[in-house]
Amino acid sequence: MAYQALYRVWRPQKFSDMVGQEIITKTLKNAIITGQTSHAYLFTGPRGTGKTSAAKIFAKALNCLNLQDGEPCNECINCQAINNGSLNDVIEIDAASNNGVEEIRDIRDKVKYAPTQAPFKVYIIDEVHMLSTGAFNALLKTLEEPPTQVVFILATTEPHKIPLTIISRTQRFDFRRIGTTGSITRMEYILEQKGYQYEAPALKVIANAAEGGMRDALSILDQTLSFGDDQVTLANALLVTGAVKQSLLNEYVTAVLAEDVPTSLQVLESILQEGKDAHRFIEDLISYIRDLLLANQAPDMVTVTPDEVFVTLSKQVTPDYAYNVINVLNDVQQQLRFTTHPDVYLEVLTVKLASLNLQTDTLVVPASTKTKPQVDKPNISTAVAAKIEQPSDEAAITANKQHVSAAKTADSQPLVAPPIEAARNIPISSGPIAPVAKNTLTGKVAFDGQSVFDILHVATKAALRAIEDNYADLLNMLSVVEMAKLNQAKPVAASPNGIVLAFNQPYIHRLAQQDETLQNNILQNLNRLTGETPMVVLITDDQWNQLRNSYVNQYKEKIAFTDMTVPQLSELAVETQPPVDKPVSMAVEIPSEPVKIDEPELITQAKALFGDIVTIENN
Template sequence: MAYQALYRTWRPQKFSDMVGQEVVTKTLQNTIISHQISHAYLFTGPRGTGKTSAAKIFAKAVNCLHPIDGEPDETCELCLAANQGSLGDIIELDAASNNGVDEIRQIREDVNYAPTQAKYKVYIIDEVHMLSTGAFNALLKTLEEPPANVIFILATTEPQKIPATIISRTQRFDFKRIDAQAAYDRMVYILNERGSSYEEAALRVIAKAADGGMRDALSILDQVLSFGDGRATLENALLVTGSVRQNLLGEYVQAVVAGQTPAALVKVTEVLAAGKDANRFIEDLISYARDLLLYTEAPDLISLVPDDNFDQLAKNSQPATWYEMIDVLNETQQQLRFTNRPSVYLEVLTVKLSQGRTSRQSKNLPVDKISAQPVNDQVALKKTPVQPVSQAKASTRSSIGNEQPDQEKEPVASQQVAQTARQVENGSSVQAVARVQVGEGAAAVFQVLQAATRGDLSRVQTIWAGMVNMLAVPQQAMLNVAKPIAASPEGLVIAFDYDVIRVNAKKDQHLLAKMVQEIRVLSEAKHDRSMVFITSDEWPKLRATYLKDHQVGHQDKPSQPAANDLEAVTESVEPDASVENDTVVTEAEKIFNQDLIETTDD
């Protein structure tokens, strides 16, 4: 006989064989014992939880000639025929491939005929949510006025797609996900019956990977046995499921909690080198942190300590550590859906977890109070003067064109951007969180434009969406109406569609610090960029003013090649024929993205 998969060979034949659905099976047994059998049932729940198996057992039990406490006796001719699939009065229909009106009309005609052998004619319609609207309407009539000897059992994983008129005419049973311990016990029973050797740790890995589905657990077990020549080992289970060893997870979590970034990054490298999936690694970390949280609050809920580091981590850390870690892991899991380089996000995640704990703990404190540095360091920080604009920028300004008006040369305090501090724990000393200042106005914009290049703008635009996705939802909402419009190696101009949002974003120090840090990391820059916030309405006026102030200088004296040669680092742009000789338009196309240039005739 051809080999059958484990989930088929060990499909439950009685209600007592079913795993994790005690409420459903007990109710169905009592229905048979009391002879209170309804004409229609709806079985709903996740995949692989026993819906179809329960339907088959119920169909067999109601027709059994000698039922025992609501269970089929498995010896009468009807039970044997049902097990062999030769009992014509039990009809299974797959609604995914038979979802038309014609199939349901055929059922409406067939139900009028009495059963040939059994007491009841039972229709099991699997994936019933796949029926068309017309098919549902045709089925509704039969459910309203069913014959006395007909039973319908509808099974689905998506009950929300079934019309309420259908649901209201059925008895609904919700199948729950199967507990990992119950799945583990079932696999132990099957392997013992088969005489196969196994490691308990391997079965626990499989039970967790199955995520509440008994059929999935048996399918994975089948793979592990095939891979290991009939033996279920932990190493084979990890290879088949793509899971990460518990010891490695424990070492990684211990490193990030202790703030040991290099050690944690080494563990990430090991995970990626082993070919593990980034999403699976995040899921395993969430599960590990969840177990730590439960073990900290209610140790009795965790029956098995995963590794040697687990108990020590639970005793030495507060519960807040774990649910904050889970929040960060959930955010990263969402971001992984939009990237082709998951390794970058895992590395950023590792740095964030190991170096950002103080920031997360201080999330609700005023920014000027967020500090764990000694008082002397704080005083030194306050006395340190803000660095003025570099003289290199001034020389660049003089080479591009005429001197700026006095009001544009005046130093503007808002132009100065304090370098975003990284909260790196180093013994008992932690760096203070510097306040991020944002520039605004013409002078701040012009300082960025003096060194602006097309390459810098393109790099920021490339990572902008990824940076926004790494923020909290309220912060994402603010930056969804903003975009970078000019960039230099040291500065960035961001335009907001609404001034009120620009003002709110400027006040949000956590948002600003996050933006500065992520833009530096994702764009692989050597240092932070200062930021200038303006509105989209201001941008055309500031752009026109800047070009006008530099027009005469370019006409009288061509620009000399510089380190940031705009012609070399930007794409060549063909100007419109009507303005081909217009110096202003040509210069604008060199500095800005062509999409931002708009020409009008006065």
């Protein structure tokens, strides 16, 4: 006889042979024993969980001549005929290829005839959700009131596609995924019966790869036996399933916990060079982190082999850290579904994981930001804090702690009365008026602190909102690789002529700083979206905090903008960046000293510009 696949040879022939469906098998057996069988059943569940097998066993039990405690004997004429597929009273129909109205009408016409050989005529309709609407309507009346000796068994993996009128006329049984333990036990039994040698960890790998399907598990086992000359070893199982070796996962997680980005990327590269699938790598890594989490909480639930490296890592990983890592992995897993460059996402993921701090369970913050001054303390002007933390588009006229509040004007454009030339330096518009020539900051990408100061000096909330609204469109206009890089940055400040983008990963910032194509595409796409080409400053989060806090402190001390000192950027900046105090390319024209106007004159000029809408507030 020709060779048959394991899942066909070892298909369950009795209810007791089924794995992981104890509740369903017990219910069906009791119904047969007590004679309380229904006229229609609906078996639903994932593939390979035993729906069709249970339907055939139930058909045998209904027609068995030597029933034994609800189980078919598999020896009588009817049982053997059903096993051979020669019993005319048990009809198995594939709805995927017989889904028309005519096929169902044929069933409706034949169902009224009595069984010829067995006590019951059983119709098993597999993948019933594939029937057309007309076919379901044709089946409805027959399904509701079939002849006494007829039983319908409908099987499907997608019950939501079946009309509710059909479901309500059946007894529904939901088959669940088979657990890892059940799959391993069944495979051990089969291998022992066949006399094959096997390694227990290999069966665990196969069971995990099957994802709860017994048929899939036996198919993978069959492949492994063929690959390993009738031996099931861990190495062969890993190769057949494409799973990542535990030793590589040990190396990867060890490097990530040590915040060693180069080593982490090297291990990732070796994993990908072995041909491992990116989705499978993420799944294995999630399972590995889950085992590290459970190693101290519930050791019996750990699925990997707890070697020395694993035990050491489990003592280092805190629950909060494991939660954060799993959340990050889950996000990347969703993103991988829509990309053709999974390697890039895995590299970005590796850099991000290596930046998770074990102690704080948050992204690592360099030391320079841990002692940064708080800009929301009471001793700092509210107007100043609002201007820097979230650039405001509300006018703030400050003189001896008195503020003039004016109505907002369109797009934060300065409103200047032509006769009053000195008013150009008074911040009384809906956005701060800066002594900067229009469009002098446009059309380039910068990386220096002076550029950030120039943007902060004229920043408005409206400008920041505008770039935030267009940022998603900007990302979508880039290539996949460029999108992966810029996705690690966000707008933190903006003016009518400039934008500041802060990267949460210094490594990604370094790549963006060296990628001239990305920089040009950013400028071109911003022009398409907004009609303008603003200057774009690329910095890291650490550098942004450093520059912002310096600007706040100097503003609080009432230091003129032209006299402000720009701090040196942190060492996270790329070494190739030209060290300059004030870039030559910055076309900023700032008067040496703004015009000083005492309080009464200030208020007088404000009223001249805005009229009766001006109100005086003393804060």
